Amino acid sequence: MFRSLLVVLGILTGVVGCGQVPEGEKIIKIAVVCPLTGDIAAMGQGMKRGAEMAVEEANATGKLGGIKLELAAFDDRADPKEAVNVANQVISDTKIVGVIGHLNSGCSIPASQIYAKRNLLMMTPASTNPKLTLQGLKNVFRVCTTDDVQGSFGANYVLDKLKMTTAAVIHDKTAYGQGLAEEFKKQFESRGGKIMSFDGINIGDKDFRALLVRIKNEKPQILYFGGMYSECGLITRQAKELGLPVPVVSGDGIFTPEYIKIGGKSTEGDYASMIGMPPENLPAAKTFMDKFKAKYPEVDMQPYDPYTYEATGMLIEAIEKTNKEPLKIVDYVSKIKYAGILGETTFDEKGDTLNKTISIYQVKDGKFVYCE
Amino acid sequence: MFIEQLVNGLTLGSIYALFALGYTMVYGILLMINFAHSEIFMVGAYIGFWMLSCLPIFAPQFLPAYFLIIFILSMLGAGLLAVMVERLSYKPLRKACRLAPLISAIGVSIFLQNLVMLTVSAQSQPYPEKLPIRQFHLFGVQISSLQIFIFGLAILLMIILRIFISRTKLGKAMRAVAENHTVAQLMGININTVISLVFLIGGGLGGIAGVLNGLYYGSIKYNMGFLPGIKAFTAAVLGGIGNIKGAMLGGFILGIVEALAAGYISSENKDVIAFVILILVLLFRPTGIFGEEVTEKI
CATH class of the missing domain: 3.40.50.2300 (Response regulator)
Incomplete structure (x- = not known):
């Protein structure tokens, strides 16, 4: 009796769930996983902003045809244990075709092994520990330089x-x-x-x-x-x-x-x-800075906003060029030549970016000022 | 260097000791561990933060009066919150099993933390630096005026508390309730008033510890109470939970042990060392350093 009731319930929710998606519009999701709460939430919220901007732009241009991109934000609280939980949630959602994140290397390393189970693309804009790409995982890419x-x-x-x-x-x-x-x-x-x-x-x-x-x-x-x-x-x-x-x-x-x-x-x-270089010194980044100021006039830009924007942009290009086939996305990104706001990005066989500049900043009058 | 570490330890210990008093007083009277106390500490820090950031900068001669008002209001605010928590979440469970109020306390703690996180901010907030801090060189050791102030204020409050408990009628009533609720009630003591008073005083001391913590470290956050809360609870157990003198000395001992462990042995393992000492003390004196043998109540 109880079991049949459950079946009925399941069918009902299934029907209701289907009813919510308008016909003809397919949804593809990109996951952004970073600390949205906790000690270093300011940086994580910045990453979410960067990803949001890239997704909104892609939807506005309509270059993906009849597909609507959705950003699914997950919170790993900068905690490796939580990162693994969240990664398991991410791989159980079949609409997700790629992951942008995580922020902390300590979170990225265990989570990357979970994404690898489904060969799901993971691009981190911020984790700098070299070990991440030394694990021999094909699905892991890094947009930033290493420690x-x-x-x-x-x-x-x-x-x-x-x-x-x-x-x-x-x-x-x-x-x-x-x-x-x-x-x-x-x-x-x-x-x-x-x-x-x-x-x-x-x-x-x-x-x-x-x-x-x-x-x-x-x-x-x-x-x-x-x-x-x-x-x-x-x-x-x-x-x-x-x-x-x-x-x-x-x-x-x-x-x-x-x-x-x-x-x-x-x-x-x-x-x-x-x-990387300061975004204001890169000509290609100028438009990004202007768009950012227009969209978030009250917010200070955090360090990884442009990196996340860049990583999300690469993933979107991969979705577009591979004809939305999740299995080909990882292959496409490994050979990508992406001219974006950080200059031209290509990846080596480990998945690390070959665009390896470092800048140094000093605090002067309450602000970080570029030194070299 | 040794004296410098001692000064650091005493300052840290002052905050732990004030904080620990709330745990120990509540345990003494209700035999429960008030896990929501760490959130009272946090709310106290936030009340101080609001007042410091709202009010304009006064002329320097008003500064002492200004800080006095801030301390009194933060104590009152935190104390009243503690009384409210007791009335709403512990009092209805007073006759229930001993685990029930304990779990209720954990619930209150999670609730308050998330309330502050959602309504105030999930980020660290810089504490306004309105107290002028001077550095002194005494015997070749650098001490800041803030460290002296924190230590002095903590000692002053503890003296007042001791006088209150040992000399006044209300203090006597508190001791009576701690000894036996029923007998105290038969003697005409209103135990609800006394319990509220304990929460008011304990919460107030926790609140002021929060303000001092904010002034000393310069930043506060919604989860700032957790770690010091565990340390203060440890201090209370170290001194003998339920014993007021024990909580004070336990706080200072823990602060000094931590500072010396971090300075001379290893900063990453200072908590390990502090807790090993706690375990050793409890192995040889299960009632804590100053805990007294309590005759079994039948």
Whole structure:
């Protein structure tokens, strides 16, 4: 009796579900998976904005024929466990033909293995840990440069441009933060720099004074941090309060206006390396910047908005050119030559972009200013 | 360096101790762990945040009065919220099994966290820097005026609390209710009033700990209460839960242990060290450092 009732219910919901889609219009979904809530939600919300812009534009031009693209946003809360749950949800939706995400390397690596089960395309605009593309998965692509490039770039910059030879390194024990810090250390030491100490901290901690007092006595010339802005903002503030007035150098994880909001005046003079050229220096990116300002006049652009826009654009081109066949999308992207807002992007056999520029920015008067 | 770490530990410990008092007082009187207390701490920080960001900058001579008002209002706001939580979610369950109010408390905690996340912001908010902070050099050690202020305020509030509990009539009533609800009621004490008072005081101290936490670290968030909440609860257990003197000293001990562990051993494992000490203390003194042997109630 109960079972037959369930069957009836199932049929009913099935009928109702079908009724909602207007005939003749097919829906294809793109998933964007990133932290929409939690500590680093500001960056995740930015990624969602970038993807939204690309999808809306594609729908407006009508180049996909009778197909309507839909963006399905998922929240991984920057938590690897949650990322795996969400990835399983994503592969169970057969309308989804590609994934844009995740933000954190620690989330991207386990989630990529789940997408690989269905050979579902995954393009990350932000995960920089080299391990992601070393897993031998065919479906994984990365639009941003990796930590080995970024970490050693940071080390060279400190040695060559800042002329400083001693550094204390702190990282947040994540795949991204620790990876970046280790690459920095390797390059810094191989070129004769001295690493005074190498310490991990816990994400979510607020008190770093005990560690910073110890580092202060080691008298480093700079502080290198591998991790995200929420911890780094507190570290730079506490370091300066304690009388350790050295600049903090970090990676793309702190390159956001939120960093300056949390760290306050103490962030003045800190450096952040960032993947790619500043969008305002690329002629192709100018239209993107203008469109962004027109659509979100009140919002500060976050670092990955343009990258997500670019990744989504590539996926849309793949959907268009492969005649909407999900199985061919991965093949198409592996051979893509995409001229977009970041310049021309092609991928190597691992799935990493060959467009590998790094820029460095310094905080001046409460803003990140491009140095080189 | 040792003295610097000690100063850091004492400041951290002051916040833990104020926070821990709320856990221990509620446990002393209701034998329940009030998991919503970490959210009272968070709401206190947000009340302070609103007042600091709404009000214009006054002339410096009004600054002490201005901060006094902010502290009093944040304490009141957080305390009244705690009383409301008790009335709505614990009081109806007072006769139920001991697990029921505990689960209700976890529910309240999740509710308040998400309420703030949805209505205020899911992002970290920078705490307004309106308190001028000066750095002092004492005996070759750098100490900020804020650290001295936090430590001083915490000690002052604890002294007031001790006097209140040991010298006043209401304090006596509180001790009586903690000892035995029924007998206290027979002596003409209104236990509902006393329980509300405990939540008001405990919540108020939690709220002010939240404001101090915001001033000290410079940023607040909807889930900021969770980690310090666990630490403060640990401090209460370390000192002997239900014992007010224990919570105060437990807070300071935990703060100092954490600072020294991070400074001398390893910053990534400072929590491991702090909790190992807790386990060791509980193995040898299950009632905590200052916990007293309680005769079994029959």
